[in-house]
Amino acid sequence: MFQTGAAGRVVAAAAAGVPTQRRRTSGRASVAPPAAAAAPAAPAASASSAIEEGADVVGTVVWAGPKGAKVLLPDDSVGFMPSREAPFVIRDANEDRAPDSGRNQGPCVPKGLVRTFKVINVPGKDAKGKIQTGPLLSARLCDLDVLWQRAAQLCEVSMQHKENLRVTIEGANNGGLLSRLNGLSLFVPVSQLEKRGGKEWWTEQDMAAQFAGQEVSLAVLEVARSSRKVVCSVAKAKENDELRQLEVGQLVTGTVRRIEPFGVFVGINNTRVSGLLHISNVSRQHIETVQGVFKVGEEVKCLVMGLDPGYTNISLSVAELELEEGDILNNKQRVWDNAEEQAALFRAHLEQLRNEGFDFEKEYEMQATGGAHS
Numbered sequence: 001m002f003q004t005g006a007a008g009r010v011v012a013a014a015a016a017g018v019p020t021q022r023r024r025t026s027g028r029a030s031v032a033p034p035a036a037a038a039a040p041a042a043p044a045a046s047a048s049s050a051i052e053e054g055a056d057v058v059g060t061v062v063w064a065g066p067k068g069a070k071v072l073l074p075d076d077s078v079g080f081m082p083s084r085e086a087p088f089v090i091r092d093a094n095e096d097r098a099p100d101s102g103r104n105q106g107p108c109v110p111k112g113l114v115r116t117f118k119v120i121n122v123p124g125k126d127a128k129g130k131i132q133t134g135p136l137l138s139a140r141l142c143d144l145d146v147l148w149q150r151a152a153q154l155c156e157v158s159m160q161h162k163e164n165l166r167v168t169i170e171g172a173n174n175g176g177l178l179s180r181l182n183g184l185s186l187f188v189p190v191s192q193l194e195k196r197g198g199k200e201w202w203t204e205q206d207m208a209a210q211f212a213g214q215e216v217s218l219a220v221l222e223v224a225r226s227s228r229k230v231v232c233s234v235a236k237a238k239e240n241d242e243l244r245q246l247e248v249g250q251l252v253t254g255t256v257r258r259i260e261p262f263g264v265f266v267g268i269n270n271t272r273v274s275g276l277l278h279i280s281n282v283s284r285q286h287i288e289t290v291q292g293v294f295k296v297g298e299e300v301k302c303l304v305m306g307l308d309p310g311y312t313n314i315s316l317s318v319a320e321l322e323l324e325e326g327d328i329l330n331n332k333q334r335v336w337d338n339a340e341e342q343a344a345l346f347r348a349h350l351e352q353l354r355n356e357g358f359d360f361e362k363e364y365e366m367q368a369t370g371g372a373h374s
Helices: 087-097 138-159 204-211 236-242 332-337 340-354 360-367
Strands: 056-065 069-074 077-084 114-121 136-138 165-168 172-173 175-181 185-190 217-224 229-233 250-261 261-270 275-276 299-307 314-317
Touching: 056 077, 077 114, 087 138, 114 138, 136 138, 138 185, 138 217, 165 175, 172 204, 175 204, 217 236, 229 236, 250 275, 250 340, 275 299, 299 332, 299 340, 332 340
Parallel strands: 077 136, 185 229, 275 314
Antiparallel strands: 056 069, 056 114, 069 077, 114 136, 165 217, 172 175, 175 185, 217 229, 250 261, 250 299, 261 275, 299 314
């Protein structure tokens, strides 16, 4: 499970130009995600990059003060970076040391720092085409590029592999919970919280009292840079936790959601995901149809026979829970009453097959015939 701090704005060392460290905040620490979702290095800029608005160029800080820094660029011009455009990590560290901007405040960046800057303004040129004064630069915008890349990667991992984030909630408004994801605004809509008891709805005061200052598990639903939006879900995170526990041979309970000629779709409890109970896996006795065996809304128990890494295809079986052929047709309650014992026997048999070299997961991939629908 990934962990990320709520208050700290942390970027990769490559983006900041300095080693990334855990910054001290009021009892909260920002932790970079693991390698699986690690951000790429800051955008590579060629030494021959054109000095034009929007371009990324590599420069060297040759002078720095509290209000900004002078940066030597590849074409030998000297650009200026205002302190408000300093790298996130260094800027935050300076704010921690000197919250009140006074005369003794140190330089906004260290002299000699070499990193990528984004050109945000280019002054006019003289008759020979040379820039009359240096361009205006930003390290912050390059860091933002990396931060959005990191957020998009975390969203992909959360959606595909059902991994969650650990985030400290900073507050709430009428619409939901508020926090930060590596410096980006994070929002959890009220609709993505777990339902309260009865018909009560979450109020801003309720959410603040329940979640403010608390570390919670979140699934990333959407990352939209155009609208500066990172949307997360508490409810989806709970579902992800349930799905990650699924494995071949596990006994699950669920509700029949849909009946088709080829089988039954069973909604796995505590999730919005369905697995397919194929007609061939309903009973060890041959049946021509599943009509009349189950009904929509019925609670059932099934064995997980196979699943893919993204949990989009989950194959289920009731046949393996039968003590005798046809039990599910003739004595359904007997199947449910002995389900745990039969599941344990199946897992023991499965372990024996694995010890003998049988690749059950590979066999499932070759024979899978059904799917799961969120």
